[in-house]
Amino acid sequence: MDWQAFWLTFKLAAVTTGLLFLISLPVARFLATSRFKGKVLFETMISLPLVLPPTVLGFYLLLSFSPYSALGRWLLETLGVQLVFSFEGLVIASMIYSLPFAVQPIRSGMQNLPGELLEQAAILNLKGYALWTKVLIPNLRSSIIAALILTFAHTVGEFGVVLMIGGNVPGVTRVASIAIYDQVEAMNYPEANKLSIILLAFTFLVMLFMNLLNRNATGLLWKRS
Secondary structure (H helix, E strand, O other), X not given: OOHHHHHHHHHHHHHHHHHHHHHHHHHHHHHHHOOOOOHHHHHHHHHHHHOOOHHHHHHHHHHHHOOOOHHHHHHHHHHOOOOOOOHHHHHHHHHHHHHHHHHHHHHHHHHOOOHHHHHHHHHOOOOHHHXXXXXXXXXXXXXXXXXHHHHHHHHHOOOHHHXXXXXXXXXXXXXXXXXXXXXXXXXXXXXXXXXXXXXHHHHHHHHHHHHHHHHHHHHHHHHHO
């Protein structure tokens, strides 16, 4: 059993989820409240990974991060960072690919917040950090939890993007989905089955938790009404 691949998978998912949590909060608020005319273009760019084939996204990220590109060469010469076939590259690619899964639930939650709540916050002159910690985050708890779970689970199941940008370097970029692919290519179906069962069980538990969370949230709303 390739436990190293699973460790790397969950490490990638944890780092990606943590970083996207910090990014998705202001992005979701901007999409939910801003009247900027170009918002639709920004929203489209964020949502693109939902429909874009992962190999297409991975291919263009590979070109962008390559040491032969302007960006890749600048990163290598200036910062000494090479994103292609590295864990750091996987993190950035995963953040781009999972961004809509982090943003959309929080944005939906913000759009459903009662207007009176934000009016009271304005009356109390709550801004910045105080507004987030005392008003927004407590009232968006269910949406934030949903975003975190979806982001983590989606990152765990990545294949095309991580294969294109990270390749298959054991201990560095070889995640569980790549390990399964390797076993299938080697026609080692029993091992591929073991790895797949673990991911299947994990995904089932994630979706079960999501459904229970939504059920409890719905029940709470009914009681309040």
